[in-house]
Amino acid sequence: MLYREAGQFKSTYAADSAMLPIRQDRIGLALILLIAFVVIPLTASPYLFSAILIPCLILALAALGLNILTGYAGQLSLGTAAFMAVGAFASYNFVLRIPGIPLLLAFAGGGVMAAAVGIVFGLPSLRIRGFYLAVATLAAQFFIIWFLTKVGWVTNYNSSGVITAQPMVIAGIAFDSPQEKYLLVLSIVTLLALAAKNMTRANIGRQWMAIRDMDVAAEVIGIRLVRAKLLAFAVSSFYCGVAGALYAYAYLGTVEPEAYSLDLSFRILFMIIIGGVGTILGAFLGSAFIVIIPILLTIVVRFLDETLHLSVASSVASNVELMVFGGLIIFFLIVEPHGLARIWQITKEKLRLWPFPH
């Protein structure tokens, strides 16, 4: 009853091709943004900010980047974390070596750097397809992390390998409490997510989807494969680069190559698979899921420990966590291969017809 577009007439082309053509969707998004920008900062605890909300948003941004490449352009990549590392280290060096550079510009510079590296490692995609490409992107993962560890200049000849990130100051305002960091991250993520949503609806997004569905056919109807594929790599790596910079500055507080391991790449891949491949919403749902699951498991273990007095050895707990994590991924793939975003879509369809079943 509530969610129905009957009676909403469009009289211009602009209104017809709007991002959210249904009024209820617009109200819903406004509500979500209101909660995210106003209600949560006023109510949430510092733990919630730094352990859940900030990593959720940052990893969602990285997942968004991967989703553009894998979900929309159909090029499977296992090197996401490496591009994040490029973004983080590039931002660090921009701030370090150019005195007085605005921090946001340094983040953007990190993204551009990551995009450049992404184009280089995207070049093989012009010739290699499918799993061959996926394994080839592992070359990026291992090479970049090795490079960042071995070349002293990028770490400013830091002997420990763990560099403290510079404090975040934008226009004279220091962003150092969890709440402020959250607001900064949220603003950047919101802007980039809007941009991504519109990019995927625009000409270039449709080119990507055509390539994903069948690249030979896409080429035949006049899509320039080289340009579109490399653009997908560049845009995707830009998103990952910015996410990497935020991961270092707003979440970890340190810039270190070890944080961007293959494990992180896999986690981001899980996010888009569980959230839904080829959807913007999916990146956020998947990221929330993957970030929250380990925390929930820890809580369950603590509950068993304290209330039921079943002492669980920490090694057992961590192994059970691995098993539950792996098991859940398989379970989700079997139950809903199109991800959480698909469940949301089905819910919306049902809402539209409610109270009638058909």
Next chain:
Amino acid sequence: MIQFVFEVFIGGLLSGVMYSLVALGFVLIYKASGVFNFAQGSLVFFAALTFVGLTEHGLSFPVALAVTLVVMIVLGLLIERLVLRPLVNQPQISLFMATIGLSFFIEGLAQLLWGANVRGLELGIQDEPIKWLSDTAGINVSKFDLVAAGIAAVLVAGLGLFFSRTRIGRALRAVADDHQAALAVGIPLQQIWGIVWAVAGFVALVAGMLWGARNGVQFALTFVALKALPVLILGGFESIPGAIVGGLIIGATEKLAEVFLGPHVGGGIEGWFPYVLALLFLLVRPEGLFGEKIIRRI
């Protein structure tokens, strides 16, 4: 000098055979079901850990081996039944993700059952240079590596015969070629997939024993899979000879690069060098050396 180069080269070839062993497990499953099984490394780890765990409980070598073999085959069948069968007809990327999830599960299970300590695995073969070779030619070649290569050769020959001569092998090749056509001529698809997973479990056992004896049975064994991936893309996903040749090329060049190029760039290049090498090969031959040439039509 030339002897040293030769020695490094031989050592590389022999360790390449060890990579091939792991790559073989990938190829078997990819050929028959189109699944890129990322969990092969975890299966190797699981097999080695189970074997060592059983011997620690007092089982003799052959009994432990037999029990582990049964466990691996059952595990392979279970994976096929519980994970792959419900995912039939899903896109390849979903299946790939499922096997990554599976690798997490198996790693957790293995350590839950047997603990996470590093253990030694004794096969009774000494890892020492062969005496007459070092005496006559001045080249040190490890006896263990040679035996491992021999075992791998026997395994590959056996699998080759199995695939080309037996009824099941022919059915496997038919399934690999075209699922639907194979179904149409009455080949029981799910039974065949079960067999393939069981065989992959067996290959994982052999690889796990050899790698475990080489490097000790520890969590790092799972990374062996990452070593096998460049071998796979170099040789081609569908090709057993490709896995062998790819392994030899990767093993030899990796060791040569590590010894002669490594010191100039700060070392530690064995992590990425095989990948870059395989990538360069792929730029020339996008389906790997022996992969099927894909003709794309609209």
